[in-house]
Amino acid sequence: xxxxxxxxxxxxxxxxxxxxxxxWELLRLPxxxxxxxxxxxxxPSRAIxxxxxxxxxxxxxxxxxxxxxxxxxxxxxxxxxxxxxxxxINRIEGxxxxxxxxxxxxGYEGIGEVHSVGSAxxxxxxxxxxxxxxxxxxxxxxxxxxxxxxxxxxxKSTPMEYAATITINPLTALRMLEDFVCLKSGDTVVQNGAxxxxxxxxxxxxxxxxxxxxxxxxxxxxxxxxxxxxxKLGADEVFTEKQLEVKNLKSLxxxxxxxxxxxxxxxxxxxxxxxxxxxxxxxMVTYGGMSKKPITVSTSSFIFKDLSLRGFWLQKWLSSxxxxxxxxxIDYLLSLTRSGELKYDMELCPFEEFxxxxxxxxxxxxxxxxxxxxx
Amino acid sequence: xxxxxxxxxxxxxxxxxxxxxxxWELLRLPxxxxxxxxxxxxxPSRAIxxxxxxxxxxxxxxxxxxxxxxxxxxxxxxxxxxxxxxxxINRIEGxxxxxxxxxxxxGYEGIGEVHSVGSAxxxxxxxxxxxxxxxxxxxxxxxxxxxxxxxxxxxKSTPMEYAATITINPLTALRMLEDFVCLKSGDTVVQNGAxxxxxxxxxxxxxxxxxxxxxxxxxxxxxxxxxxxxxKLGADEVFTEKQLEVKNLKSLxxxxxxxxxxxxxxxxxxxxxxxxxxxxxxxMVTYGGMSKKPITVSTSSFIFKDLSLRGFWLQKWLSSxxxxxxxxxIDYLLSLTRSGELKYDMELCPFEEFxxxxxxxxxxxxxxxxxxxxx
Numbered sequence: 001x002x003x004x005x006x007x008x009x010x011x012x013x014x015x016x017x018x019x020x021x022x023x024w025e026l027l028r029l030p031x032x033x034x035x036x037x038x039x040x041x042x043x044p045s046r047a048i049x050x051x052x053x054x055x056x057x058x059x060x061x062x063x064x065x066x067x068x069x070x071x072x073x074x075x076x077x078x079x080x081x082x083x084x085x086x087x088x089i090n091r092i093e094g095x096x097x098x099x100x101x102x103x104x105x106x107g108y109e110g111i112g113e114v115h116s117v118g119s120a121x122x123x124x125x126x127x128x129x130x131x132x133x134x135x136x137x138x139x140x141x142x143x144x145x146x147x148x149x150x151x152x153x154x155x156k157s158t159p160m161e162y163a164a165t166i167t168i169n170p171l172t173a174l175r176m177l178e179d180f181v182c183l184k185s186g187d188t189v190v191q192n193g194a195x196x197x198x199x200x201x202x203x204x205x206x207x208x209x210x211x212x213x214x215x216x217x218x219x220x221x222x223x224x225x226x227x228x229x230x231x232k233l234g235a236d237e238v239f240t241e242k243q244l245e246v247k248n249l250k251s252l253x254x255x256x257x258x259x260x261x262x263x264x265x266x267x268x269x270x271x272x273x274x275x276x277x278x279x280x281x282x283x284m285v286t287y288g289g290m291s292k293k294p295i296t297v298s299t300s301s302f303i304f305k306d307l308s309l310r311g312f313w314l315q316k317w318l319s320s321x322x323x324x325x326x327x328x329x330i331d332y333l334l335s336l337t338r339s340g341e342l343k344y345d346m347e348l349c350p351f352e353e354f355x356x357x358x359x360x361x362x363x364x365x366x367x368x369x370x371x372x373x374x375x
Numbered sequence: 376x377x378x379x380x381x382x383x384x385x386x387x388x389x390x391x392x393x394x395x396x397x398x399w400e401l402l403r404l405p406x407x408x409x410x411x412x413x414x415x416x417x418x419p420s421r422a423i424x425x426x427x428x429x430x431x432x433x434x435x436x437x438x439x440x441x442x443x444x445x446x447x448x449x450x451x452x453x454x455x456x457x458x459x460x461x462x463x464i465n466r467i468e469g470x471x472x473x474x475x476x477x478x479x480x481x482g483y484e485g486i487g488e489v490h491s492v493g494s495a496x497x498x499x500x501x502x503x504x505x506x507x508x509x510x511x512x513x514x515x516x517x518x519x520x521x522x523x524x525x526x527x528x529x530x531k532s533t534p535m536e537y538a539a540t541i542t543i544n545p546l547t548a549l550r551m552l553e554d555f556v557c558l559k560s561g562d563t564v565v566q567n568g569a570x571x572x573x574x575x576x577x578x579x580x581x582x583x584x585x586x587x588x589x590x591x592x593x594x595x596x597x598x599x600x601x602x603x604x605x606x607k608l609g610a611d612e613v614f615t616e617k618q619l620e621v622k623n624l625k626s627l628x629x630x631x632x633x634x635x636x637x638x639x640x641x642x643x644x645x646x647x648x649x650x651x652x653x654x655x656x657x658x659m660v661t662y663g664g665m666s667k668k669p670i671t672v673s674t675s676s677f678i679f680k681d682l683s684l685r686g687f688w689l690q691k692w693l694s695s696x697x698x699x700x701x702x703x704x705i706d707y708l709l710s711l712t713r714s715g716e717l718k719y720d721m722e723l724c725p726f727e728e729f730x731x732x733x734x735x736x737x738x739x740x741x742x743x744x745x746x747x748x749x750x
Contacts, residue, residue: 289674302686311677
């Protein structure tokens, strides 16, 4: 068994030798109960494990987990790719309200290829591409065994990195466009944090439906290129926060109607700008707080402008048994990635370089695209 | 014609002598168009008028308005009583989004007795008690002529001061309990500004339906008596803001469930306390901002606690042709005042002492009950 701090991860990947499993490693998936004997076993799995909550670069270790029995209705999947999402980091830090008990394997979504199936499994066979849908914990490892109902087979012509990342961020974008306001072609939405994956998806999913988007980004070097990039994706308007320091925000809009719904993943001033753009009676949906600043709203915004403020959390939406709807939406989103109508920035990173990918995901190396581990 | 600053109002009431009307006084009601000849005329009316927007004690004057022709479908009402509401003051100051054009007569609700009716008026006759419903401008005067549809006849056994004040604050309380969350007997609501008229009404209207209330009041001398008073009205819990400076707010609740809806008329810290009390998935409705401080909300309140923030403005609700529903609710509320199930603090003030009543309503004389002018 190899247990090493991430700073030594590369060495661990080179020098790893198997050793007898500890008690908890026999359980492998912390949530599973002790399993009955089974003839088929999974291969051993190399995994990013944390034994305690804390800063991910301090608590994450690479471990070799022993083979696991494959029950009749289990599917053993060889993972191909899995992203590092902000919520993965928050789960490891212990600040996310819903998280697996420690010790745990990191990751919550990803794409894999079926390696072997239990005797009672129907509709899946070795070689199929599958994703856990709804998303499920423990995807940062080379072999993952879960009950057949967890897995959703997808079209193998899908670009691997999109298949690995479709179930959280793009689904959040799709649900938020559907669940709060009845949007029609020709309507407008406004958002801050427009360069995030959710932000890029909102622009494109809106465009597919003929809905305009107003996008707010941070002031930073290269803002002009960012604007051009978002406009290429279909953004109607892109403003930096500084550009919006004007008395009459709405005078900046020329041809498009006032937005009826806004999306906020930043907080602070960037949230106030979304509120200012909204039409009378509009709704702002908060799904993130990147600035770590709260949202401040005037009394008159509620009384005289009749604004509504709501929140969206995919995990809650998924908890109300939406597996069928969820998979239909995943198929729709993946079809858009295949046709090129939905795309977003990602960087594939070999599993051996996980520490670098984690540093990038933690923001230690400046603004970086979404990191996707390739196993 | 007498036009005097309010500081000289008492003298004006004593020394008034009629003089020829000015052009606009011929119109009397600023919103009416020039009327056709009619044989019947109203008596002259003594009114609180403002020619320009500004501080009410600077711009309000008492004026003698000349007789007005009574059209076929008009009703001339001798006003009996009318309150000074905060929104009346905001209209005069010019900070209320909907207000009559100046010059205007103050006031927006009240009770009167039918003095005379036009030839086509049906269902109303001299001696009836009527209120403008929906509420309507210009009630601070001794005789008010408006179209018959404006007037709603009420039971003459109703206490006059309640009839004068039922259409704005109690109706706001009733609508807010109905329109946002489906409340059942045994549920709980939370509110700040609990000593306001709306606050007192929420306590009692909730109690009538078997709904618990948690009430937040300011820290001030006499807070204990205020608590006792609100509990007598039916409040389950009353806390001062200082009492709520504890880590776990909800540990203060013993027998009642967490509130699903909260009402905020203060803003600032008092609004944050309402949010803290709310149950997961709860809604806070803002209908006032007495502290003049905005509302500050954490990102996690929206995402992980799934709170919704909304606003309520009676004027908007009324604008969507709710006259029938509105009158049914008024009748219900008035029946509660007659049975003693709905009461709130008021002080009747003779019209001659309007300047004192206005000073009290403006908060110049400390905390005072609602001022109701008696004509």
